[in-house]
Amino acid sequence: MxxxxxxxxxxxxxxxxxxxxxxxxxxxxxxxxxxxxxxxxxxxxxxxxxxxxxxxxxxxMEGYQVAPVQFTEKQANALITAQHLVNQTKDISFVEDFKEALTKIKSVFRSSIQEKSELLDSKIHIFNNNYENISSNALSEIQLAITNFNYVEINYCKANDTNISFRKIEPYAFYSTNHKWILIAWCHLRDEYRAFRIDRIQHFKILNNTFEDRKFNLQTYFQSCPYNGK
Structure with missing residues (x-):
């Protein structure tokens, strides 16, 4: 911390x-x-x-209060719009955590801004032309593993492959493309960095033991190894 x-x-x-x-x-x-x-x-x-x-x-000291956080109407609108974008990720854990966080944030909106944000919420729709009905439920936990350097064990299924492989990984970063989250991790099975689609992780376990940071840099990775999540 x-x-x-x-x-x-x-x-x-x-x-x-x-x-x-x-x-x-x-x-x-x-x-x-x-x-x-x-x-x-x-x-x-x-x-x-x-x-x-x-x-x-x-x-x-008795009577001390922390000044409440104030949001402008544009800032509130940005949060409402962000929720619609988050809903496209198809990761249940991330969507639920964001929804709970936004509920807490909205509780400090002034009543006038809250009414307008609810109106805006009903007037936003995001089309997904590349719709694929595959969801995941691991993003929020894996985010914690990234920031705390915890090993993760996963059962992974590649695209167009019915075989499930067991991997022990060191999670380092993730990105989104076509509404899918891609995890970049050091794979101990392959002994190199690999990209994993989070919605293809069949089962995962966050381990208590931690790994030593390999000083992974996402921009350097993109330059040398473009997206290969499968």
Whole structure:
């Protein structure tokens, strides 16, 4: 977890009006107590009124509120349009996670913008001329594996091939083409980078053990090895 993400998480916990000790925070975020001390100082430097109660822990000053996020009408419209594009990906996990996230975001829309966004939602339709009724349900989990460098085991079926092969992979990046998500990963079976269509992954398992980053660069990959997901 980055320092920024941890600071936001600490602020969220403090907003719940809980009294938190440095030791509790250190254990929760798996960092040292010294790191928590630095985080608290960062919050204080940013103007967050953290109160230190000697011998008991930290809390927020009574009455402190974080300013609500405000969206313009154009920003709200962009999010509504993005949802229609996301729905074309045919990955159930990604569509559901985006839908839940957008519901939370829409909860802070002003009522006037919310009404207009609902109107716009009913006036958008995206045609898919290359429709293929094959869906996947792995994208959201694989995204986590990419950012946390977790090995993934998959059962994979190539196009026009009934045989299913077992692969242990190191996921590095993904891209979308023709409404299909393509995963780029180091394949231990082939001992090289391979492209896998996520909707052709029959079964997957995210492993707890992690791999060492090979410093994969997506632009360099495209230059040397164009799309070959099958």
């Amino acid at each position: 980055s320092q920024l993400s941890r600071l936001i998480a600490i602020l969220t916990l403090l907003k719940s009006k809980r009294l938190l000790t440095a030791n509790e925070l250190a254990q929760k975020f798996d960092v040292s107590i010294r790191t928590i001390y630095r985080d608290i100082r960062k919050l204080e430097e940013a103007g967050v009124p953290v109160t230190t109660i000697e011998g008991r822990g930290y809390s927020l």
